[in-house]
Amino acid sequence: MIELRGVQKSFGSKVVLRSVDLTVPRGESMVIIGGSGTGKSVLLKCILGLIQPDGGLISLDGQDVTKAPRDAFLARFGMLFQGGALFDSLPVWQNVAFRLLRGSLKRPIEEARAIAIEKLRRVGMGPEVADLFPAELSGGMQKRVGLARAIAAEPEIIFFDEPTTGLDPIMAGVINDLIREIVVEMGATAMTITHDMSSVRAIADRVAMLHEGRVQWTGTISEMDATPDPYVQQFIHGRAEGPIAALR
């Protein structure tokens, strides 16, 4: 279970997270929505320790993440980055098997390659892409490779940062379905950041809306549709008028 209590983060005079309280139970798929610049990515990066929060407590299964042994802590996570974040200098299979080729999870090279090809197959890609370089792949294929890398070491927790941004609606649908299938199949805890309401409906067990550095609202998909909260209603229906100021 991931728990955030009063998490704060500012960059200079700009307050991004005022006080975030959020609980993500084990095995649940939580989707975080909110406008651009509301700190969704910062929140994920605070949990992973990529950014140090200014205050508050983040715990994983009751243990303060700042006190957890770093390698063992990170070994529990997989992450799909917004742009894929594949390593340009490595072929696809080495990107997928990166964690299996070094560090505490190191496997023999043939075994790591076999696992990489199996994970590529799981995201709908054939072994022929294994030796290509990321620059030779389309945006959708890079997202799939990023997804294969995120699940390669079978993590307990997977983060997805805007998984469908920049993809056409059909490819976005494919990625959404893959995420849902993989999360259910692995029994993983998932946190997804997205603006894409079709992703929210495809992926989420629960939804949290971030606004002005706080969790404005949380609930299930059906609760989201029914809630009278004007912030949620404005966001999910994409209205320009409402309590969330839209710059024109």
Place this chain on the structure above:
Amino acid sequence: MIARALATLGRTALGTLAALGRGAIFVGSALSHLLRPPFYAREFWLACLQIGWMSLPVVGLTALFTGAALALQIYAGSARFSAEAVVPSITAIGMVRELGPVLGGLMVAARVASSIAAEIGTMKVTEQIDALVTLSTHPMKYLTVPRMLAATLCVPVLVGIGDVIGIMGGWLVGTGRLGFNSAAYMKNTWEYLEFWDVGSGLVKGAAFGFIIALTGCYYGMNSGRGAQGVGRATKSAVVAASIAILAANYLLTEAFFAS
């Protein structure tokens, strides 16, 4: 007016001190990671290939033309007091002590510090460095240490090769244009060259290699956002590496030869 000038001065001083502090912390962190496992052998060999092998043509050509021009200049100068016989030895000493390491270092700085800063800066902008962390890999160990080690070991080798090519450049001009006898030119070269002339140049090469990799990695890791941020990091890395090489050259020369 005076208050504003003082404020600007204060801001500049604080900014400079903060930058020095960040640089010192970066160096300390890089050195501490150098001594602790894991070590990434594949990245080290790739860095050796990129920094050492791929820089050979540019360093070799620089040394060749520098040695040739140096022989011409020394000949023109020494002819004023009928001391043309010193051309081989002074060319060799000038190359191995000073021009080989400094010009080699500057050429490698232009080629390597820029490429390291651009590569790591792009990795930062595209979240590849964050991805490394989430994959339990420390960016300092994976990106900085192999490059730092490779540059510190490869640049002296490049300087050594550049010394030989530079001396050959002088020999080509000496025998082809200035009328020196080939065997006499080579004899004169080796006779007056001392071990420490060569050794000091190689030590300088190692120091310059360390500086080049460190500045490239530092500016790459601290790159700003977008293409402009990466461009600025690349430019700053080359400028900082070049100035640091020239400053280090003076300090090392002072330390080695002042007495």
